[in-house]
Amino acid sequence: MTIHPKIAKILSTLPAPDGSPLNPQAMRAGEAAQVPALEDRLPLYSVEDATAVTSSAEVPVRIYTPVEADAYGLLVYFHGGAFFLGSLDTHDHVARALAKETGHKVISVGYRLAPEASFPAGLDDCYGVVRWAAARGHSLGWDGMNLAIAGDSSGGNFVAAVAARAHDDEFPAITHQVLFYPSLDLDFDVDRYASLRENAEGYGLETAGLLPFNSFYLENGADPADPLVSPIKREDLAGLPAALVITAEHDPLRDEGELYGRRLKEDGVDATVSRYAGANHGFVQNFSWIPEFYRAFEETGEFLNARAAR
Template sequence: MTIHPEIAKVLGTLPTPDGSPLDPQALRAGEAAQVQPAEKRLPPHAVVDATARTPAGDVPVRIYTPTDADTFGLLVYFHGGAFFLGSLDTHDHVARSLAKETGRKVISVGYRLAPEAAFPAGLEDCYGVVRWAATEGEALGWNGDLAVAGDSSGANFAAVVTAMAHDDGFPGITHQILFYPSLDLDFDADRYPSMRENAEGYGLETAGLKPFNAFYLDSGADPADPLVSPIKRQDLTGLPAALIITAEHDPLRDEGEQYGRRLEEAGVPATVSRYAGANHGFVQNFSWIPEYYRAFEEAAEFLAPAPKAAE
């Protein structure tokens, strides 16, 4: 279907890229200016800023507790932003919605960003927080169920973190949720049909992928490395069950869907769900549209415990 009319209205207001160099500080400031006041955000039971002490150093986290229950499944969330944008604040509303719908305690990670922090600093922060969450499980009221989630570049980190955990023999992660993931940082426009089909006019443009990810790649991230492009990992067996949410009008659509197929071929339960009329970033930018808020509800259904068999 065509792009959703509400999304089309917003796309019509965006300036045409002029090819000028990207200024990380200016772009971050622009994002920060769009953050809604706290009183306009979804109110969970409690929101607390904390510090996770990890082998990579101290990492700021924001912990969302959905109810006054005693125990919770944990969901560690990594925000998107092409590895150089995004923050606990810009994606605060995403974490709040995930906590509300899943009923899990959500730990949002304020990982270090490129170009100031070279690869693999941000990735190490994300993995470190997952291990910290398990170590601090009693204090967090953890019931033993741990999932990870991320959007765009944050979904890249989520996919890589599950592989790192598997390789380290850490069995704690049971589920991974990847919202329109960026899984292949070799941005050859002919690698996936969606790179051509959705090249222009939908917000994220194929020609912009290289410059927007250059801060990360130029910091030492090699696109051929599965720690950078998780779709290049040869053996996907043993990874946690996956929910992969893709957008119809997204250059990155096909790599996410291919990754889902590869997981299934490796014996990993994988659900791929394409949202019609949506573009890249819709979970962050357009979840106020009811049919796109559905992504949070689908995440909750994916994470829900399987019904017990009748005695």
């Protein structure tokens, strides 16, 4: 299927990459300028900012409560942004939609970013908040069943890495992992996956841009041979939480996400891979206003609630 026409129309207005060095501060400011006003965001029962005191740092979080209820499943969300972009605000709409469609209380993590923070600071923050949420379950209104983790793009990388760390630490509380078009292999050899060539240009995220965008992470202590940096390199995936891997047809990263899903299944994990036709990388963040792509939030809700307490 060709790229969705509404996406194609917007992509046609974007300037072509000119090879200029990336400026994290300027790019973050540009993202911040696009954040909708509070009154234009999806209303929920409550949204509150808090601080999670973890073993690695005091981490800002935003807690989304979808409706008034006695108890909730918990969903800890890690935003995307190539490890150096994104924030609680830029992905606020994603967290709101996840809360609405899953019925879970969502805890969005404002983890430390590269290049200011070296590896594994961001990963430590994400893992620390998961453990903080489990320890504070009573005050968060946790029903004691689902404790899911979810993330998009580089946030999906953190989902896979956090799931692996929790398994190795014999921390069994995580019940589900949801990965939206995850970045799971930071070895960007274009011959590793067919999608790196098939979707190399013209779909927003370009294969030639992968290394520059991820360089802030890789040049600050993240070794792409490390399975906590490239989770696809973990040899044994047995025992990891049930997984939903959502990929985009027109995404250079499509094949590594789908390979991760297949390998989970081969190692006995309850895993579902769902490819969205006509979609590109970032569609959950950028194009969920298109009904076909908002479906990713609904599918996440179905996945979590069908497997509650398994």
